[in-house]
Amino acid sequence: MAWLRLSINSLLLVALAGLCGPLRDSAVMAQDRAVDPLPSWNEGKSKAAILEFVRRTTKEGEADFVPLKERIAVFDNDGTLWPENPIPFEVAYSLDTARAMMTAKPELKERPAYKALAEGDLAALGDNHLKLLMELIVATHADQTTAEFDKSVAQWIATARHPRYQRLYSDCTYEPMQEVLRHLRANGYRTFIVSGGGQDFMRVWADKVYGIPPEQVIGSAFKLKYDLVDDRPTLRILPEIALIDDKAGKPVGIRHFIGRTPVMCFGNSDGDQQMLELTTIGRTPSFGLIVHHTDAEREYAYDAHPKSSGKLVTALQAAPRRGWVVVDMKADWKRVFADPK
Amino acid sequence: MAWLRLSINSLLLVALAGLCGPLRDSAVMAQDRAVDPLPSWNEGKSKAAILEFVRRTTKEGEADFVPLKERIAVFDNDGTLWPENPIPFEVAYSLDTARAMMTAKPELKERPAYKALAEGDLAALGDNHLKLLMELIVATHADQTTAEFDKSVAQWIATARHPRYQRLYSDCTYEPMQEVLRHLRANGYRTFIVSGGGQDFMRVWADKVYGIPPEQVIGSAFKLKYDLVDDRPTLRILPEIALIDDKAGKPVGIRHFIGRTPVMCFGNSDGDQQMLELTTIGRTPSFGLIVHHTDAEREYAYDAHPKSSGKLVTALQAAPRRGWVVVDMKADWKRVFADPK
Incomplete structure (x- = not known):
């Protein structure tokens, strides 16, 4: 019975919310206890x-x-x-982007950071490689316009896949x-x-x-x-x-x-x-x-x-x-x- | 007649707005053309x-x-x-605050910036004084906690008066x-x-x-x-x-x-x-x-x-x-x- 009363109240509240458009204070939603807001917990x-x-x-x-x-x-x-x-996903972005830069400009492979990347060393993120890694992060973030960077990130996030979860x-x-x-x-x-x-x-x-x-x-x-x-x-x-x-x-x-x-x-x-x-x-x-x-x-x-x-x-x-x-x-x-x- | 119809619509809209509480999108307000939103123009x-x-x-x-x-x-x-x-009001804040600091610590008067302030020179904001002025701005903003600064500004804005408009x-x-x-x-x-x-x-x-x-x-x-x-x-x-x-x-x-x-x-x-x-x-x-x-x-x-x-x-x-x-x-x-x- 209490449950039924709650549901009718909820329906009324939802109807009222629909009438009024989006409310700044979503108190209406908060009062709807019939639905578990954290079902994955x-x-x-x-x-x-x-x-x-x-x-x-x-x-x-x-x-x-x-x-x-x-x-x-x-x-x-x-x-x-x-x-x-x-590895942090933004580091994955940097490594993927640095690889693409190497394809476009093969002479980059002569630099130690790109060389380590090409040889797969950087994936381990060892202490010795932190400085090289930082160089690649800066190279894939800076020295471009914000519009260019935004476009590059948008392309990556729309296509790149996590190695474990695929x-x-x-x-x-x-x-x-x-x-x-x-x-x-x-x-x-x-x-x-x-x-x-x-x-x-x-x-x-x-x-x-x-x-x-x-x-x-x-x-x-x-x-x-x-x-x-x-x-x-x-x-x-x-x-x-x-x-x-x-x-x-x-x-x-x-x-x-x-x-x-x-x-x-x-x-x-x-x-x-x-x-x-x-x-x-x-x-x-x-x-x-x-x-x-x-x-x-x-x-x-x-x-x-x-x-x-x-x-x-x-x-x-x-x-x-x-x-x-x-x-x-x-x-x-x-x-x-x-x-x- | 058109005016009357508009007014009735406005009244209805205002009543509805009151019923629904604050709306995120204030389209209702926007449609209320009966009131000039910029009367001081x-x-x-x-x-x-x-x-x-x-x-x-x-x-x-x-x-x-x-x-x-x-x-x-x-x-x-x-x-x-x-x-x-x-002068910019934040500069007025700095000068007022620096004066109060001098009252609390008279030895500050030996420093050129405070000396100029005490003698009224800084009010003119002449080019020669920009460096001294910056010193007072930094001294009245930095080297304190954010809580101390916030409190000081709150006290000033609640009491200080504009010299011309009083x-x-x-x-x-x-x-x-x-x-x-x-x-x-x-x-x-x-x-x-x-x-x-x-x-x-x-x-x-x-x-x-x-x-x-x-x-x-x-x-x-x-x-x-x-x-x-x-x-x-x-x-x-x-x-x-x-x-x-x-x-x-x-x-x-x-x-x-x-x-x-x-x-x-x-x-x-x-x-x-x-x-x-x-x-x-x-x-x-x-x-x-x-x-x-x-x-x-x-x-x-x-x-x-x-x-x-x-x-x-x-x-x-x-x-x-x-x-x-x-x-x-x-x-x-x-x-x-x-x-x-």
Whole structure:
């Protein structure tokens, strides 16, 4: 009976929502409890913590109610919204693009970085190769216009496939986290990416893949130079770093780009520890969450591996003291990816 | 009769809007033609150009219709939304704050910059003093936490008064431009500030004064350093520039912070020329507007004065060729400021 009453209420609310067009405050959606907003999550502490925090920060009258304007949630990208193995996907973009550059200009093979790439050495990402790798990342990001870079990324993301999953990289996002993004937005939270990856790289596809528009994507960035070229406004990407949006750079990026402290923060590595601190320490209500990669079978299992780009040691140690939710990917997630398209 | 029918429709629309709460797409407001959205503007080409552009970019079915997500308008601040005379208001903040610092620490008077300030020399802002002035600007912005700076600006903006108008600086905004901001937002445009001024300075009061939230305020910025101090997340402002958001820095700021090209751009000086170019050249539909300060009686009259911080020479020359609307403040604005509060 209670269920029936709830459904009729929901129908009325949906009808009203249809009449009024899109509502700024999606309170209507929030009240529709008949549908599980996180179906890819197993029941447990992690799922309950997310749902309960969203409920009490979005229900007027609750002590922890957060006004609409302040409902900001920040997400790391690599390892939090999609995998970062066997190599971060933006590095895969750089290596694929550098290979294409070698085909077009064979003389590049004489340079050590391209030579290592041609011989397959760089795939291992060994410490000795970090400098060579950086050279290829800069070469495939800078010394071109923003329009050229955007076009190149768009072509890659539409065609390149993940070596293990054999599907488009953009089809490798974590479905449980996509559900969290959608659930937060349905409750009036604005979702931002705050990533160590390149913001220009992510902005090309983040709206389509995550529903996150360019102005809500913060990441590392190269310096730019504006000029009129042939009387056309042109932004050229310089081979100099403007911001490394990682570790202590993440709170800096949040202050520069958002100018408010988030209410919720989602990460997966020590590189996210500082923005988890910024979001949660001394602030009520606030929410911090770490995705712990514990599932070698369906995805990857790692934390303290010294060479992992997503090393998780100090943040994991701090989690209990800071009250951060630690998601056990293997136990907490019913499935990792959506069915292939 | 037509007027009566229109009024009844408007009443119905207003009633419906009240029923449905705030609408994301304020198409309802846009259709309410009974009320002049720009009452502080005299009838003429400038006013007509603004209204007509908004109409045809927000009416579905028009060739120039712009989807909601892409409706972005950028505004310079000093000289475009409020005056920049007798000195830019943020410089006034710096001088007032430096004076207070001298009272607290009299030994500062031994330094040339503070000595000049104490003797009243800096008020003239002569070329010889630019270096000294910069020293005071850095001293009153950097070497403190962001929380300390925000508090200091909040206190100043709540109390300091403009020397000529004898009212709070925040009561010196141009009412005709406030009307443009409101009209654009009522039609689904998001309004951003893109200013040479400090973004941290503006973000303290821009939401209250202009209805523009912190995440839509882009400006010049100092570098920041994140640390846990006494186990509290702390951002310290360093005496080093991160971005000068002026001239060619404005298109750079727009790419970094918004990641989309605006559809409308409003400025008043050569410092805005590059973002006017970025917005309008080769892009349809697009809109560029320059506020020309022609009204010495009610405000200030200036353009080519070599020492003016709002020098307007090359942008004014380019305006006819680029199709930018040039607002003649004296002729186009019925009033400059709202009545004092």
